Amino acid sequence: MLAAEARIRPYIRETPVETSAVLGRKSGARVFLKLENFQLTGSFKLRGAMSKLLALTPEQQQRGVVAASSGNFGVAVAHGVQTLGTRGVVFVPADASPAKIDAIRERGVEVRQEDGDCVLSEAKARKYSEDNGLAYLSPYNDPQVVGGQGTIGVELARQLDGIDVVYIALGGGGLISGVAGYLKSLDERVEIVACSSEHSKVMHESVAAGRVLELDSQPTLSDGTAGGVEQGAITLELCRRLVDRYLLVSEDDIRDAMRLIIGHHHVLIEGAAGVAVAGYLQDAEHRAEQLANRRVAIILCGANIAMPTLKGVL
């Protein structure tokens, strides 16, 4: 993890933490927001993408890379590819947003949009990478990517004088596995809370079942955590080992959480960040006594919200 940090340090921003008095009052905890929405490219995904890109051999880097993503990871890989002066292809699912596709193309990276959801575009990207002898970058199913996301934990440990509980949105599990893995290596008593949208809870249910399930998702404000998980994902076992509790939040919860953060802290967050805040608010309502006087970190994982969505939230 520290090796990953040393590698990616010049390419990412160390993001600040901010105290949230308004959230703290809900439970009596001291609440700190990790402002990963201030990260370059607007989300934490750059950490994992750079970690993986920099772990490739010079030959692999030079030949170019293949990735699959409906959004933030694709933009992060494109940014990394541009920074390192190499080439890339990103496979996106049928419903990928035009704005995200533009953001990838703008960085000189080829986009291939095909039928199907994100699990299918991951499969197509893997096949394309094998057929063409190119390195494949998974958004979560890769130890180098997980390690890169974990650098958020490295920064948190340095920035805060002790952490008791961390609220993190759960999608493919790369972010939570990386952060939990590092923080628990320092102190295994840190409580890790995984927060998922009721409308898309594939990893949430998969952990409960002990295997990766194929479940449909409904539309959710948290597009960053939505969709299926690749069979054999290493994050399933990491989550089982590292996550202490799992919460589900509703779309209304996510909306309220986003309004609270945007209104009080004047920072932009996307739905996935709202999921983590909503998870904390649920605990603050139902088990405030367990939170009182504890030090709580909430990861605001990204800022990439489409303008019509933002307008709808407000």
Add this chain to the structure above:
Amino acid sequence: MLAAEARIRPYIRETPVETSAVLGRKSGARVFLKLENFQLTGSFKLRGAMSKLLALTPEQQQRGVVAASSGNFGVAVAHGVQTLGTRGVVFVPADASPAKIDAIRERGVEVRQEDGDCVLSEAKARKYSEDNGLAYLSPYNDPQVVGGQGTIGVELARQLDGIDVVYIALGGGGLISGVAGYLKSLDERVEIVACSSEHSKVMHESVAAGRVLELDSQPTLSDGTAGGVEQGAITLELCRRLVDRYLLVSEDDIRDAMRLIIGHHHVLIEGAAGVAVAGYLQDAEHRAEQLANRRVAIILCGANIAMPTLKGVL
């Protein structure tokens, strides 16, 4: 200036710069955004407030301070007062937003709301400070405050490999005087462009007249730069010496600029930051040839926008 920087460094955030491809394409310039909207308290005002607070004698600090502000400066002073563990009173005008008043009170600082506009609340605050033997903090009419704002220039000079043009919103003139003063001390060829809202252009007209004018303002999205200027303000002469060009922008220009930044860069900005972006866009439209291949910095001075205003802008 460097002394001011060394003093305030532990109390503020060094804010990042971000390249803006979308703005660059409008003129052929290389455009860099100074993300002062990421500053603690959501605006650059904290720099000037901390600079002044830390320049007081220990006795002055301990007795407490008085400030006048309708918004960001009041919140910044309150934050500084809280950080240093002292006391403060902030005078706000009749039309100050309830959210800003809450943000000041939340930090344990007394708020006095009185009739009249911000020039009047500045006069009342000055009188109160004299009557009670307390230090007065002006939002712009103080060399220590101007010097504090100038630390943005110190960071820009370190972060960028050369700067040709800087676009800055003009209110009382503290921000532009500080940044221009420092950058021109390094290289007097740096072009400083002051951008004002057509709806509130007191300093803009005052500089043209050579004296502080008493002019009415209309409502503007740029509440951070709106309102009158104190008679005898040191910033009038500083602007006359340091600012190369003055631009006026319409409310529609400000709105379009805000939408562009929020939509493309996924960061929240308030109207005053939109004014600087709108100034650049005006130049990009009318004199792109003077901007092509130059290095342009635009200061996104703050993020503190009210939710209904944000909704209206989107």
